[in-house]
Amino acid sequence: MSPHKAPDSSRRSDRSRRAIYDAALALVGEAGYARTTIEGIAARAGVGKQTIYRWWPSKAAVLMEAFIDLGTRAAEEAGGGGDYAIPDTGDLAADLKLVLRATVDELNDPVTEAPTRALAAEGIIDPALGAQFVEKLLDPQMQLYVTRLRSAQEAGELRDDIDPRIALELLIAPLTHRWLLRTLPLTHAYADAVVDHTLRGLGSGPMK
Structure with missing residues (x-):
């Protein structure tokens, strides 16, 4: 007979954490944040509520960690190894349109929209x-824009006097505003228009 092996507690913890993440995201999407409870998350995940309280101080903390994990998993599945980057092809407008279109898709995705709100x-x-x-x-994502915009400055695509942090807000804020208010559709065409108008204002040349 083979010797009896003790259960791997770290593996069990990982499975429980992942079950809790999935339960939190699912419940917020189905019932809304206000109606989601620690008890509900525990029941959905198949763990005791004390397990959740031992690891997190609140349901907001659970959701925060679950959302970060969701983004990490998405990057890994896309082949990014958990790392994010804005492409630098030498065409700033095309690169920004690519990433803003992806942002539109994420904001419109029911899986991510509810926890983000x-x-x-x-x-x-x-x-x-x-x-x-x-x-x-937010800050890690914003830094990616700063890096790409500084690269554009070095390449002469943007004026040297442009503050990259303010420039990225010109790109992100319109999408966020439209998404928050829900008054107008958030589309790829709108993201493209935001890039065109912003870059024209920043003096990067004519719209393409």
Whole structure:
């Protein structure tokens, strides 16, 4: 007989965490953030609620971690190894349109839309959570734009006096505004128009 092996606690923990992530994202998408509870997440994940409280202080913290994990998994499945980047093909307009179209798809995706709205709204009420939302989710993405825009400056596609941080806000803010208000459709065509108008204003040459 082979010797008895003790259960691998780390593997069990990983499976439980992933089940909790999936349960949190699913429940927020189905019932909304306000009606999602720790008890509901625990029941959906098949774990005890004390397991969740041992790892996270609140359902917002669970959702934050679940959302970060979702993005990491998506990048890995796309072949990015968990790393994100804005392409640098030498054509700034084309590169920005590519990434903003992907942003439109993500914002319109029911899987990601509900948790994104929940975290954004809860971050306004809870300053600590809001700071985490910015630090862990927004700032890393914003830095990618800064890097690409600085590369464009070095290549002469943008004026040297442009502040990349302000420039990226000109690109992102219109999409976020339309997405938050839900008054007009958020489409690839709109993303392309935002890029064209923004780059014309930044002095990068005629629209393509």
